[in-house]
Amino acid sequence: MTTRIVELRRGILKKNDELAAELRASYAAAGVLVLNLVSSPGTGKTALLELTLKELRARGARAAALVGDLETDNDARRLRTSGAPVRQINTHGICHLDAEMIGKHLDGWEGVALGGLDYLFIENVGNLVCPSSYDLGEKIRVVLLSVTEGEDKPLKYPTMFNSADAAVITKMDLAGPCGFDRETALKNINEIRPGIRIFETSAKTGAGLQEWLGYLEEARAGRII
Amino acid sequence: MHELSIVASIVDTVTETLAALPDTSKGARVVEVRLRVGALASVVEDSLQFCFGIATEGTTLEGSRLVVNVLPVVMHCEKCDEDVEIEGVQSFRCPKCGEPCSDLRQGRELEIEAIEIDEIDEVEEKI
Numbered sequence: 001m002t003t004r005i006v007e008l009r010r011g012i013l014k015k016n017d018e019l020a021a022e023l024r025a026s027y028a029a030a031g032v033l034v035l036n037l038v039s040s041p042g043t044g045k046t047a048l049l050e051l052t053l054k055e056l057r058a059r060g061a062r063a064a065a066l067v068g069d070l071e072t073d074n075d076a077r078r079l080r081t082s083g084a085p086v087r088q089i090n091t092h093g094i095c096h097l098d099a100e101m102i103g104k105h106l107d108g109w110e111g112v113a114l115g116g117l118d119y120l121f122i123e124n125v126g127n128l129v130c131p132s133s134y135d136l137g138e139k140i141r142v143v144l145l146s147v148t149e150g151e152d153k154p155l156k157y158p159t160m161f162n163s164a165d166a167a168v169i170t171k172m173d174l175a176g177p178c179g180f181d182r183e184t185a186l187k188n189i190n191e192i193r194p195g196i197r198i199f200e201t202s203a204k205t206g207a208g209l210q211e212w213l214g215y216l217e218e219a220r221a222g223r224i225i
Numbered sequence: 226m227h228e229l230s231i232v233a234s235i236v237d238t239v240t241e242t243l244a245a246l247p248d249t250s251k252g253a254r255v256v257e258v259r260l261r262v263g264a265l266a267s268v269v270e271d272s273l274q275f276c277f278g279i280a281t282e283g284t285t286l287e288g289s290r291l292v293v294n295v296l297p298v299v300m301h302c303e304k305c306d307e308d309v310e311i312e313g314v315q316s317f318r319c320p321k322c323g324e325p326c327s328d329l330r331q332g333r334e335l336e337i338e339a340i341e342i343d344e345i346d347e348v349e350e351k352i
Binding site: 001002003004005006007008009010011012013015094095096129130132133155158159160162163190191192193194195196 | 227230231234235238242246250253256260265266267268314315316317318325326327329333335336337338339340341342343344345346
């Protein structure tokens with residue numbers, strides 16, 4: 001018996017990373033800005049997206065969404081009321097979206113071609129752990145945190161917050177009743193991801209929405225890296 | 226909780242690697258699988274170990290050891306103009322000057338570094 005070491009140095013998620021790189025190239029070629037929205041379940045990804053799609057369309061932009069959940073097409077039906085094309089991805093138990101799922105759902109999406117879009121939003125499965133490992137080829141990863149969740153969420157889930165490009169604090173209309181400590185929340189986000197752009201929104205009152213939309217338009221125009 | 230899919234991917238990669246080895250290594254048994262996992266890779270070692278035992282059953286990896294080498298986070302501090310190791314994942318500040326750092330240089334790795342295999346020697350095989 002001879003014992004031998006075989007060097008591999010191979011990424012475990014290499015297949016996903018390669019697919020994501022292909023997707024990234026196709027988004028860039030089509031000129032569509034792709035965002036990956038991540039948060040815990042119930043933070044308000046769908047509520048923010050519903051408003052965002054509606055407002056972007058009102059401004060004449062072409063926006064669409066892919067939305068991930070373990071089961072049901074409830075979110076897709078809800079988002080379609082904005083008038084934007086929306087496709088549901090059911091993962092049937094898998095806790096995250098991966099590049100292969102995105103590719104499959106972009107292919108054969110009736111009436112939707114990447115080249116005909118300005119914005120594509122991907123609403124990930126509600127989970128602050130696993131989606132952080134899976135690149136979907138997005139340009140911007142947005143992490144959402146609601147005022148009802150506690151200011152220490154970034155410290156509890158540093159891997160996700162550290163991998164994000166922008167953060168949105170949602171349900172700001174509930175900040176008072178929840179005793180939300182805004183300064184601590186901002187400090188914690190900055191401790192984990194120094195210098196990240198932070199938005200404070202309420203889908204109920206529309207607070208902070210203009211700033212968020214302005215950011216999307218800037219990013220779309222390529223003025224934000 | 227995506228450790229099972231990660232382990233399944235490890236089994237696939239190692240199996241493919243074994244199949245691609247020269248004929249002299251055919252029938253080799255995997256003794257150890259060594260991983261490099263960054264502190265920000267979002268995987269838990271206990272969970273990996275647990276899933277590894279299950280996912281390797283009935284494969285050429287059955288009974289092998291999984292060794293997880295955790296890599297600390299390394300950031301580039303602009304002020305000090307050097308790469309600095311960050312202790313833990315609760316604060317991304319330079320340990321030398323206290324400046325917040327956003328340029329990550331190490332910490333998200335999730336890779337198979339190497340495998341250790343036992344090859345059956347030809348002489349042994351004849352016996």
